[in-house]
Amino acid sequence: MKIKNILSPAVVTTSLKSTTKEGVISELLDLLVSAKLVTDRDAVLSALMDRERKMSTGIQHGVAIPHGKTSAVKNLVACIGIKKDGVDFASLDGEPSRIFIMTLSPLDRVGPHVQFLAEVSMVIKTEEARERLLNAKTAQEVLAVFGI
Amino acid sequence: MAHEMMLLALQLGVILVVTKLNGWFFSRKLKQPKVLGELVAGMVVGPYVLGAIPLGSLGALFPPVVGTVPVSPELYGIATVGSILLLFSSGLETDLPTFLRFSGKASVVGLGGVIVSFLLGAGVTVLLHPAVHSIMDPEALFLGTICTATSIGITARILGETKKISSPEGVTILAAAVLDDVISIVLLSVVVGISAVELGGGSVAWGGIGAVALKAVGFWAICMVAGILVAPHLTKRMKGLESLGLVAELSFGIALLLAGLSEMAGLAMIIGAYITGLSFSQTDVSAEITERVKAVGEYFIPVFFAVMGMMVDFRAVGAVLGFGILFSVIAFAGKLIGCGFPALFVGFNLKGAFRIGAGMLPRGEVTLIVAGIGLASGAIGADMFGVAVMTMLLASVAAPPLLVQAFKGGSGYRKKLQEPDAGDVVTIELDFPSERAADFLRRTLADSFRSEGFFIRTIEGSVKSWQVRKEEMVFVMKRHGSKLEFTGKREHEAFVRLMLMESLVDFQEFVDSLKSMEQPEMMGAGLLMNMFAQK
Incomplete structure (x- = not known):
C-alpha cells in the first residue's frame, strides 16, 4: 500500500477548530464527506465514536489515530488533521493530542487500515517529523512530510 | 494396451502394499529408515526374484524387460x-x-x-x-x-x-x-x-x-x-x-x-x-x-x-x-x-x-x-x-x-549459526491471567492474521511456537505458560502492534457480549430438563 494513493490535499487540514474529541472527529469526517469519499455521515460518526468508547485511539506524543469499520466505504479512506493547541483525547500518556490521522475501512478487513497506519507511524516516529507536521501551514506541507 | 494398463494397476497395487508394510516394519520394528524397507520390498517382489514367477494365465507380475531398466x-x-x-x-x-x-x-x-x-x-x-x-x-x-x-x-x-x-x-x-x-x-x-x-x-x-x-x-x-x-x-x-x-x-x-x-x-x-x-x-x-x-x-x-x-x-x-x-x-x-x-x-x-x-x-x-x-x-x-x-x-x-x-548427538558445525542482529529484532509480550486465556487469545489472533492473508504454521520445538508469515513479513508467535510473545523485525513492529491492538478490541467486544449472556447454568439446566421431557 502506498500512502500517496490514500492521501491528497483535499483530506488534510492544518486548522482544526474543535476542542472536544467528538468535535475533532466530526470535523475530520467532514473532510472526507466534502471529498465525496464517505456518504452516510451519521452512521460513520457513530462507528468512530463506538470505537473510541471501546478503547481510546489517542496514543503517545500527541498522536491520535481515530478509526472505524463501516459499510459506508468500499476501500480504505484516510484524512489528517492538525491542531497545534491540542485536544484532550484521553490518550495513553495523558498528553493532549495534536496530530490526528483518521482512517475508515470496510467491515470485513482490518489489514489495509493496519498496514496504512503502520506505514504512517514509521514516518512520524521521529520528534523532528512530528514538529514539521505541527509547524505546517498548508496541506501540501503536511503531505511533504510523508514524501508526497 | 489394455493388458499393459491392467498389469500396471496390479504392479502398483502390489508395490504400494508391500512397500508400505515393509516400510512400517523397518521403521517400527527394526528402527531403520522406511526407505530401506521400500528398497528391500522392491528387490524381493521385483523381476529378478518373486516377480518373475508366472501366475497362471496372467504370466509373471513383473516380467523382466530387456534393456537398462528391467521394468516396463x-x-x-x-x-x-x-x-x-x-x-x-x-x-x-x-x-x-x-x-x-x-x-x-x-x-x-x-x-x-x-x-x-x-x-x-x-x-x-x-x-x-x-x-x-x-x-x-x-x-x-x-x-x-x-x-x-x-x-x-x-x-x-x-x-x-x-x-x-x-x-x-x-x-x-x-x-x-x-x-x-x-x-x-x-x-x-x-x-x-x-x-x-x-x-x-x-x-x-x-x-x-x-x-x-x-x-x-x-x-x-x-x-x-x-x-x-x-x-x-x-x-x-x-x-x-x-x-x-x-x-x-x-x-x-x-x-x-x-x-x-x-x-x-x-x-x-x-x-x-x-x-x-x-x-x-x-x-x-x-x-x-x-x-x-x-x-x-x-x-x-x-x-x-x-x-x-x-x-x-x-x-x-x-x-x-x-x-x-x-x-x-x-x-x-x-x-x-x-x-x-x-x-x-x-x-x-x-x-x-x-x-x-x-x-x-x-x-x-x-x-x-x-x-x-x-x-x-x-x-x-x-x-x-x-x-x-x-x-x-x-x-x-x-x-x-x-x-x-x-546424526545422533550435538552439532557437527564448529561455529554457532549466526542469529539475526539483536538490534533489528523486537519482542512484544502480552501477559494473560491464565494459560487457557493466553491460548484462547492466541487462536483469536491467529484467526485475525489469517483473515489478512497471513500463513501460520507450527514450529516444532519444546515451547509452543508458530511462524506467522505474509510475503516478506515474518514473525514468530510463542506461548510460554500464560504469556504470549511476538518476535519479529523492527520494521514490522508497528504493524504487529496495531494488529494485536485491533484483535484485543475485538476480544473486548466478545467479552462484553459474554457478560450480557443469560446465565449459562440456566441454559445448561434447560438442556437437561428437555432430555427427560414426557412424550
Missing part, C-alpha cells in the same frame, strides 16, 4: 514422477538462506567427493581388472564416473525423516549432492565422448564435449538464479486465485516442466525438480505447498524406491562378487574421504565431516543412468554393470543406518 516403461514413468515429487518436496523443505550460505562449502565438498571417487574408482579398475591397463580406458573411465554421483533421493528422504534437512550438514549434503549430479553428468558427457572415440577410432572432439558440459552447467545456474528471483512474484500472483490447493498444484506443474527441461539440457530431471522446490521454499506459501505435495508423495515416492530395488539383478552381481565388494568399499572410501576431508576445512568438526561423508554415500539414479549408458555403448559389459548395481545397492543399504547413527 509405464512403471518406470510412475517411479520417475515419484522421484520428481521427492526432490520437489526436498527443495521445499530446504532453508534457502542456509542453502546459499553453505553453497560455497558444498562446492568444496562436492568437488572433493567427485575427484577422489573418480580417481579411486578408475584406479582400482586399472589395478584389478586384467583387461584394463590405463585410466583412459573406457571401462576405467565409466567405473570412475559410476563412483561420483550421489543419490540425493535416498539422503533427502533420510534427512527429511530425521528432520535434519536444514541443519548445516543437511544443506551441505543436499547442495553438494545436487552439484555432484551436475558434475557427474558433465563428466559422463566427457567420458562418453572419449569412449566413443576410443571404441570407434578417431580423435576426441573436445569442442562438442565442452558444449554439452557448458549447456548443463549453464542451465543449472540460470534456473537457480531465475527460480529464486521469480518464485515470490509468481506465488503472489497465484494467491490471487484464492485457492491454496491450486497454488500447490500449479507449482508442482512448474516442477514437472523444469524437470523435463532439465533433462532436455542434458541434466537429470530431479535437478529441475529440486531447483523448483528450492525456489518456492522461501515463499510464504511453502508450508502449504509442502503439506499438499507430501500427501501425494506418500503414494508415488515408494514406487520410485521399489523400482530402484527392482533393478538389482542378483545373478549378474554373483559373477563378480569379489571385485564388486572391493569396488564398493573403494567407492565408499572415495566419498567418505573425498567429501569428509574437505568438510573439515570449511568449518565442520570430525562429527560433521563424518555426517557429510556418510550423507554422500548413497548411490542411485545417476549411477544407474551412467552404468546404463556405459552398457548400451559397449564401454562396459554386463559384469561391470552388475558391479555398478552392486555398489549402488550396498551403498544404499549401508548408508541409511549409518546416516541415522551419524
